Amino acid sequence: MKKLGTILGIAGTLAAVAFAAPTTAHAYDTITKQTNQNYTARFVNQAKNNDGIYKYGVYNTSASTATPDLNGKNWEHSFIKVTQEATTASGTWVKFSYYGKVIGWVKKSAIEPFTVKQNAAALINKYNYRGTAMLIKNYASNSVTASTGYAYYGGRKVNTSDTVYPTASLQKVITAAIIVQLVNEHKLTQYTRLSKFYPSVKTSADITIRQLMDHNSGLEETNEEIDPGKYLTEAQSIQYAIGQLNATGAGNHHYTNANYILLAGIIRQLTGKSLEDNVQTRIIDKLGLKHTYFYNTIPSSVTPAVSYKYVNGNNYQYYPLTTNLLSSLTGAGNMYMSPQDYYTVQKGLRNGKILSKSDYYYLSNNYKYSYDGGMWHIKSSHMKYSSGSLRNTGITTHMYLSEGNKTGVIFFSNQKGTGTSTADLTEKTLYNLVKYYM
Incomplete structure (x- = not known):
């Protein structure tokens, strides 16, 4: 009986594992369109909006882009160069550099076109x-x-x-x-x-x-x-x-x-x-x-x-x-x-x-x-x-x-x-x- 009980105990454990609720995988966004760009712009409205900046890719397209790395409020009126645009379910995003250094991605609505002449x-x-x-x-x-x-x-x-x-x-x-x-x-x-x-x-x-x-x-x-x-x-x-x-x-x-x-x-x-x-x-x-x-x-x-x-x-x-x-x-x-x-x-x-x-x-x-x-x-x-x-x-x-x-x-x-x-x-x-x- 002890042997049978041991066997039943193992089986019960296996059953518990087999019928536990499955873990749901995180649903990341898919980039539906991506283009190379070459224009200058500046950050705007960041005191109010404080858009997140993502160093490792477009927001929510991978585990490393689920949370922002930088705060837009610290970039108000900063002059940048946009090199790429990408579209996902959450909107249009731009990849930008600042004085030659690539910084990351931010929502396009966080910036406005601003020329070299204007700056x-x-x-x-x-x-x-x-x-x-x-x-x-x-x-x-x-x-x-x-x-x-x-x-x-x-x-x-x-x-x-x-x-x-x-x-x-x-x-x-x-x-x-x-x-x-x-x-x-x-x-x-x-x-x-x-x-x-x-x-x-x-x-x-x-x-x-x-x-x-x-x-x-x-x-x-x-x-x-x-x-x-x-x-x-x-x-x-x-x-x-x-x-x-x-x-x-x-x-x-x-x-x-x-x-x-x-x-x-x-x-x-x-x-x-x-x-x-x-x-x-x-x-x-x-x-x-x-x-x-x-x-x-x-x-x-x-x-x-x-x-x-x-x-x-x-x-x-x-x-x-x-x-x-x-x-x-x-x-x-x-x-x-x-x-x-x-x-x-x-x-x-x-x-x-x-x-x-x-x-x-x-x-x-x-x-x-x-x-x-x-x-x-x-x-x-x-x-x-x-x-x-x-x-x-x-x-x-x-x-x-x-x-x-x-x-x-x-x-x-x-x-x-x-x-x-x-x-x-x-x-x-x-x-x-x-x-x-x-």
Whole structure:
């Protein structure tokens, strides 16, 4: 009986197992449609909706996607790039990346289309700058231009892609390019001494043309970018700069406008024409520039960008840029241009229209120093950049381009902002839009 009872006990257990209620498998959603996408957007309405973000796939299509990994409320207005869309019973979902990093999937209703142009403008405004940024991809075949604010606030004239801004120090490379043209015409060499043209300048017998181009002349200007108190002709501005010079010894690096004002004077002596005439025939006409002028040749039909600053929470606080100051900056910062025209100049420096590719390397001194021929060069990343500003004004300009001009940003601003420098805004913020979103 004991044996029979044992057997019955086993059987009873088996029966219990056999007739227990079966476990129900989780019913996951099926993707009914999936497509590749390539557009930019931003998160919206997340303070209210707080949509879940799923790192491992579309919501509820597997065990790892049953619960959200991130909360949408932390992504409000974040700028993203959508790479895929998928449809399930629960709706349409998008896969997105953020500055090149794939994040996951979110319901499409959590985002709205938002362009690179819109985001560039939002970033410029965020730091209280006003101006125009040209974002370049594939040699400008896929460029984006974003403008914010007013060129002339009093007349409510908005900044546009055609607005002309003071170039400040970004003009220097144009002066340097004409020097290289004159070298090609055998009118001087990079080793020609400054004393040939301006023997009264102390240590001029030791200073070469190349040292002027690279700011290695050892010269300093004592009252740099200070209004001279009167209007100066081009010839007078050169003599004015000479009168402000302090010589510390050839070979010493001092970034000063005087180096390029002297180069402008050399161009005048060698050609018998003003720098303005040389720029017109050698640069503007050769490239067909439509939005490039000297400060004293801007047509009445064109509204140049007026200088403003952001002060104590207020935009468009007028900070005058005087004609007197501009008249003293011959060859070093007295031109107005649009970002598009400036990019055309950069291309012209190596495509044969202004200089050849070999001329460009000569201009850049084969990147011997950090600053060569009117620009800074970053050897490790093959990038070039130039920053400009005019003292006691709201004018800031910045260029950040690959050496071959394939990618980069040119940003001209007529209101100086806060919270970040023009260089950081251009190189670290706007350039990342080119790198990850264009």
